Amino acid sequence: MDRLSQLAGSGKSPKAKAIRAGHGGINSIAPPGERSINQIRMTLSQFIDAYSKGKWNISDVPCPPCFDKSKGFFQPPECYNELTRSKVAQQYIDLPHWNEAYIFKKIISKIRKEFGINGISISVIDGTKTLIKFEHLLGLVDIPRIASIDSHTILxxxxxLxxxxxEDWRTQSNPFVNGIPHIKFYLGVPLTNKNGINIGVLSIFDSFVRREFSPDKIRSFQLYAKEIMKILETPISIVQVKFSIYKPIQCETHSDNYADDIKKLAKKIGRATSKGEQMFNIFEKDGSGGPYSPNHTFRFKRNSEEFNVKSSQILFEKMLNAGNIKNGAAQLSKFIVNDIGIDFAYILEIRIAESYLIGKEYFPSKQKEIDVNKFTFSSKLVKDTSKNAHNDCITRIIGYHGCNYANLNIEDEIHxxxxxxxxxxxxxxxxxxxxHNDGILIPFFRHNSKLVRKHRVKKANEQNQGSNDDIDLYFRSGGYLVACYNEGxxxxxxxxxxxxxxFEYATILRKIYLSS
Structure with missing residues (x-):
């Protein structure tokens, strides 16, 4: 674990300068000497939330202890920023570029030749379906997101890979793995627009297991995904001119002859039981009829920890109609109290600033702040323990239900x-x-943490550590918590x-008012 992960997960609590719910009221929770605090273990909804953020390469993610494989199918979750992502994806679904089929068929042909594989798909993923724009050996025009392996790829x-x-815990029950086209090997690359949003997937697949697929081949395949996105983001008039040399010349006589040949062949062997170029076609000599699509019936067991869909829909509508985050937080708190059956719940905004030091050679001289995720010298940070160190924790309850707000007195050390x-x-x-003697406090949204330069450079003789001039920094973080308590x-x-x-209830508030 790097230094910044430690800062985010296990640092000492800073001195509280809190905007509390009340002053001089009764103790809502026990003081530090009388209470016990234990870390919550990861639940299924929290794993799904982390899985949905797109920060992992999920190719080798192990099955978490909180997921029982025997209870059913692991449904690919929505993206962390799904509301924004799906709106952007909608803009690509009906682009006129897709009508220039010869362009994408040319790309598919090049992929087949380079990788020696026949199963290929180019898709765009909307709110509920994976829409297959072009494919080879798949034979479908759309797939429910619950069954689409591409829906994992955009995460x-x-x-x-x-x-x-x-044998993978996420896909071993997938209908396209257990049934036609019997996918064993799969490689998908997100189709990512210029703003970093994944709108779809370019994938290759096969019915045979692979022992390896080299990093060089993966990088080469990623270039095809970039080529597709470059085409989609280029004005159609320019695309038509640039790729006009690949446009086939129509030959009516050849098409008519081809259709006649197909009819003659159908009389001999019967109709194909699959539509398109399936890996496994069966022909029925029944004398009539045409090809039909394979019938995929998607049935999955529901995990016992799965979120109550009906309750989520009711809560989503309530919070959406609330109009703003404050009213939404009040609706969320009330819903948790009533639905879960607890005594008191509130939603709290928190902002923390902690003092750190770093050698001036590690922090860019002209920058005032840096996103923590982009900082490469985290191991050089040192906590400022001097008397002049300044640490703040500011909180604000934005919604609550089940207790008299004016009588609360909760110190922010626990927050x-x-x-x-x-x-x-x-x-x-x-x-x-x-x-309140029993409760949980769960973070459900975190802003991007930042390292912010203070106004002056601190000399080494002012601090008891380091031999060079150090830069004073604030490690600033913040976000939102959901807190729930029972009296007994x-x-x-x-x-x-x-x-x-x-936690799942709280993420609905986040989706509507924080991460969209």
């Missing part, structure tokens, strides 16, 4: 501890001397299934 960093899809944790914390007061301690009241459901 992967760079590419998604399966050497044996029948900071929860936000700095990976999956949240579970608080308990076994003596039950406070208003009830056995199993915050079990993994309930925690997973609460």
């Amino acid at each position: 992967s960093q760079g590419y998604f 399966l050497l044996n899809a029948s 900071s501890a929860a936000f700095s944790s990976e999956f949240g914390i579970h608080y308990q007061n076994s003596r039950q001397t406070s208003l 301690i009830k056995p199993d009241s915050f079990n993994p299934e309930i925690i997973s459901e609460i």
Whole structure:
């Protein structure tokens, strides 16, 4: 784990300068000496949330302990920024470029020749379906996202490679793996627009397992995806002129002869049971009829931890109609209290600034701030422990339900501890001397953390560490928490299934008001 991951996950809580819910009120939760705090283990909904962010190459992601493979099919989740992504994808679905079929067929031909593989697909993924724009040996025009391997690919960093899809925990129950076209090998590359949004997938597949597929071949295949996106983002008039040399000359006589040949062949061997160029065609000599599409019936067992779809739809409508994040947070808190059956819930915004030092040679002299994810010298950061170090934690409750807001008195040390944790914390007061004695606090949205330069350069003799001039920095992070409490301690009241459901509810608020 690098230094910045440690900062985000396990650093000491900074001194609180809180905008609290009330002053001088009763203790809503027990003071530090009387309470116990334990880290929450990752739940299924939290794993799915991390999986959906597109920050991993998911080719070798192991099955998490929170997912029981025996309970069913792992449905590819929506993208973290799905509302934005699907809107952008819609702009590509009906582009006139797709009518220039000869361009994409030329690309498919080149791919078949270079990689020696026949199964190929070019798709655009909307809100509910994978729309197949061009394909070879797939024979479908669209696939539900729940069954599409491409729906995993748009969540992967760079590419998604399966050497044996029948043994991967995500795809071993997939109907296209167990049935026609019997996919075993699969390589998909996201079709990414100039703003970094994945709108679809270029993929190749085969019914035979591969032992390896070299990084050089993957990079070469990625170039074809970039070529397709370059075509789609070029004005159609320019595309038509540039690729006009590849446009075939129409030959009516040849087409008529070809159709006659097909009719003669059909009389001899019967009709094909598959539409298009399937890997396995069966012909029925029944004397009449035409080819028909394979019948894929998508049936999957529902995992016991799966989010309640009906409840999510009700909550989504309530929060969408709320109009703003404050009203949405109030609706969310009320829904959690009523649906889960707990005593008190609130949504809290948190912002943290911690003091750090770094040698001036590691921080660009002309930059005031750097995105943490783009900083390459995280190991050089040192926590500022001097008396002049300045640490802030500012919080704001934006929605609540189940308790008198004016009487709350919750110090922000517990909020900071929860936000700095990976999956949240579970608080308990076994003596039950406070208003709320059992609760969970879960982060559900984090802003991109930044390193921000302070106004002056601190000399080495001012701090007791380092031999060169160091730069003062703030490590600034922030986001949102959902907190839920019960007055008494009830056995199993915050079990993994309930925690997973609460987190899933909170992500709806995020999708509508924070990440879109």
